[in-house]
Amino acid sequence: MIEHRHSFRVMYPDTDQMGTVHHSNYVKYYETAHWQLFRSIGISYKSVEDAGYMLPVIRMNFHFRKTIGYDTLLTVHTTLKAIKGARIWFTHKLYNEQNVLVNETELAFMKKENWKPCPAPDMVLNAIKNV
Amino acid sequence: MIEHRHSFRVMYPDTDQMGTVHHSNYVKYYETAHWQLFRSIGISYKSVEDAGYMLPVIRMNFHFRKTIGYDTLLTVHTTLKAIKGARIWFTHKLYNEQNVLVNETELAFMKKENWKPCPAPDMVLNAIKNV
Amino acid sequence: MIEHRHSFRVMYPDTDQMGTVHHSNYVKYYETAHWQLFRSIGISYKSVEDAGYMLPVIRMNFHFRKTIGYDTLLTVHTTLKAIKGARIWFTHKLYNEQNVLVNETELAFMKKENWKPCPAPDMVLNAIKNV
Amino acid sequence: MIEHRHSFRVMYPDTDQMGTVHHSNYVKYYETAHWQLFRSIGISYKSVEDAGYMLPVIRMNFHFRKTIGYDTLLTVHTTLKAIKGARIWFTHKLYNEQNVLVNETELAFMKKENWKPCPAPDMVLNAIKNV
Numbered sequence: 123m124i125e126h127r128h129s130f131r132v133m134y135p136d137t138d139q140m141g142t143v144h145h146s147n148y149v150k151y152y153e154t155a156h157w158q159l160f161r162s163i164g165i166s167y168k169s170v171e172d173a174g175y176m177l178p179v180i181r182m183n184f185h186f187r188k189t190i191g192y193d194t195l196l197t198v199h200t201t202l203k204a205i206k207g208a209r210i211w212f213t214h215k216l217y218n219e220q221n222v223l224v225n226e227t228e229l230a231f232m233k234k235e236n237w238k239p240c241p242a243p244d245m246v247l248n249a250i251k252n253v
Numbered sequence: 254m255i256e257h258r259h260s261f262r263v264m265y266p267d268t269d270q271m272g273t274v275h276h277s278n279y280v281k282y283y284e285t286a287h288w289q290l291f292r293s294i295g296i297s298y299k300s301v302e303d304a305g306y307m308l309p310v311i312r313m314n315f316h317f318r319k320t321i322g323y324d325t326l327l328t329v330h331t332t333l334k335a336i337k338g339a340r341i342w343f344t345h346k347l348y349n350e351q352n353v354l355v356n357e358t359e360l361a362f363m364k365k366e367n368w369k370p371c372p373a374p375d376m377v378l379n380a381i382k383n384v
Numbered sequence: 385m386i387e388h389r390h391s392f393r394v395m396y397p398d399t400d401q402m403g404t405v406h407h408s409n410y411v412k413y414y415e416t417a418h419w420q421l422f423r424s425i426g427i428s429y430k431s432v433e434d435a436g437y438m439l440p441v442i443r444m445n446f447h448f449r450k451t452i453g454y455d456t457l458l459t460v461h462t463t464l465k466a467i468k469g470a471r472i473w474f475t476h477k478l479y480n481e482q483n484v485l486v487n488e489t490e491l492a493f494m495k496k497e498n499w500k501p502c503p504a505p506d507m508v509l510n511a512i513k514n515v
Numbered sequence: 516m517i518e519h520r521h522s523f524r525v526m527y528p529d530t531d532q533m534g535t536v537h538h539s540n541y542v543k544y545y546e547t548a549h550w551q552l553f554r555s556i557g558i559s560y561k562s563v564e565d566a567g568y569m570l571p572v573i574r575m576n577f578h579f580r581k582t583i584g585y586d587t588l589l590t591v592h593t594t595l596k597a598i599k600g601a602r603i604w605f606t607h608k609l610y611n612e613q614n615v616l617v618n619e620t621e622l623a624f625m626k627k628e629n630w631k632p633c634p635a636p637d638m639v640l641n642a643i644k645n646v
Contacts, residue, residue, distance in 0.1 A: 134550070134560070135406045135543050139302075139399040139454055145310045146280035146397055150528050153277075157527070167527070168586040171270075178320065179276045184313045189368070192401055193561040237320070265419070265429070266412050266539055268532040270585055275528045281397050288396070298396070299455040323532055324430040401564075407572045408546075411539035433532075440582065441538045446575040451630070499582070 124202040124253050126159035132194045142189040149182065152214045152227055155198035159212075163249045174234045175243050177210070181228040194218055205250065208232070208239035255333040255384055257290035263325045273320040280313065283345045283358055286329035290343075294380045305365045306374050308341070312359040325349055336381065339363070339370035386464040386515055388421035394456045404451040411444065414476045414489055417460035421474075425511045436496045437505050439472070443490040456480055467512065470494070470501035517595040517646050519552035525587045535582040542575065545607045545620055548591035552605075556642045567627045568636050570603070574621040587611055598643065601625070601632035 130151075138144040157167040170177065190196065199215040208231045233240045261282075269275040288298040301308065321327065330346040339362045364371045392413075400406040419429040432439065452458065461477040470493045495502045523544075531537040550560040563570065583589065592608040601624045626633045 133547050134400060135408055137401040139403040140307055141401045144397045146277050149277035154526050166586055176271055180317055182315045186311055193559055264416050266537045270530040270534045272532045277528055285395050297455055324428055402569055408539050408542035438533055442579055444577040448573055
């Protein structure tokens with residue numbers, strides 16, 4: 123289990139006319155957060171794609187507990203929970219000062235050449251082993 | 254149970270460098286689809302907000318079964334499944350030619366003045382009754 | 385000179401907390417509009433890319449005269465003004481009921497294999513000739 | 516003349532199927548950059564809105580000289596060039612390692628209550644004077 127924290131401020135175009143973050147942006151916040159976790163263990167997601175693998179998202183579940191406004195300083199706590207065959211699971215918890223959201227995302231490794239699921243590449247498994 | 258179909262083509266900025274639709278866009282596709290359902294029964298979501306109500310999204314679950322490419326002609330089949338107190342449930346099925354995705358989204362009515370949950374306004378209940 | 389009109393309603397995620405369309409969305413509106421012009425003369429932009437060409441945007445100029453709100457019914461009047469060597473020029477005028485905006489966009493044809501500018505492909509020139 | 520540098524990495528959803536940054540994102544990059552300049556002189560854009568002012572964008576000009584890929588580390592050099600009556604001018608230069616882009620953006624101050632142009636508020640003028 124590897125953990126990582128990623129902080130950022132809510133940008134203006136992420137708001138909508140309710141005056142809060144439009145829910146489509148959470149998808150982007152969590153994606154950026156799990157690639158930052160990857161970077162923290164020495165592999166960029168870019169290098170994974172350059173090596174011929176892709177990680178499309180398979181499942182995403184969101185429960186929006188509180189609304190979030192422009193310029194809020196947010197922190198995503200990302201946990202790499204498990205990696206099993208072609209699948210990898212991340213959990214994201216989004217905090218302002220209090221607990222705001224808990225989400226889980228499941229991704230699958232695929233070969234870039236044929237879009238078929240494949241086991242996690244060694245470059246990823248090794249980076250995880252060496253944490 | 255009210256049903257509605259909304260068709261559109263995938264726009265270029267919705268793609269990412271995998272050559273497929275970035276998953277954040279599904280959120281927008283479904284949102285547009287359920288407001289189109291509302292419009293089809295005679296109430297625009299704008300009129301709901303103008304009357305002092307909002308419908309923030311509470312839960313969203315996604316299972317991405319197949320990838321979708323640029324310029325694909327998609328159809329969202331939206332079902333208004335239930336409306337109970339402050340909550341409303343929509344189910345979205347996204348089709349190309351075959352079944353591609355099934356999703357469910359839960360929203361809650363809130364008063365604009367105080368951001369508190371409130372029963373569905375009469376303008377919505379009546380529009381549904383009159384279908 | 386070829387003209388085309390493309391109409392659509394402003395979607396909720398296109399708004400920001402000013403209660404108007406965030407200016408990044410105009411870029412997407414015009415892009416969709418000029419590919420709709422292409423489609424109207426018998427070539428989809430997808431077929432242009434599939435044939436090995438790309439049309440990255442080179443210049444864009446925006447003058448925002450009036451703000452636009454959620455759910456507004458907009459019409460983009462797109463004019464294919466000129467095509468010369470690798471370059472193509474579109475003008476976009478965005479209307480609600482009155483004139484709202486005038487913009488011009490310049491694009492360049494590039495070979496997909498080497499990202500070098502190249503003359504407009506015959507499939508495009510022919511489609512234009514046959515209008 | 517006040518200058519500021521804002522660095523960030525290109526996120527995955529900012530790419531499109533050309534494998535480069537979709538041009539709608541530059542709008543967001545520059546907006547974030549000029550609010551970071553504001554923050555660096557002690558006023559957040561949020562505090563400007565909370566005080567009853569807004570800064571909608573009036574003009575934007577883009578000349579895209581080079582394409583930019585996923586995960587590139589970018590730096591926006593923003594210059595607050597002038598502030599005159601209700602108008603404020605920013606210049607943005609976007610760098611990777613070499614000079615990549617030069618852009619200029621013009622914004623106008625407006626009263627939130629009536630959407631009318633108004634002189635720059637004292638809180639902004641003072642923050643600039645005190646740099």
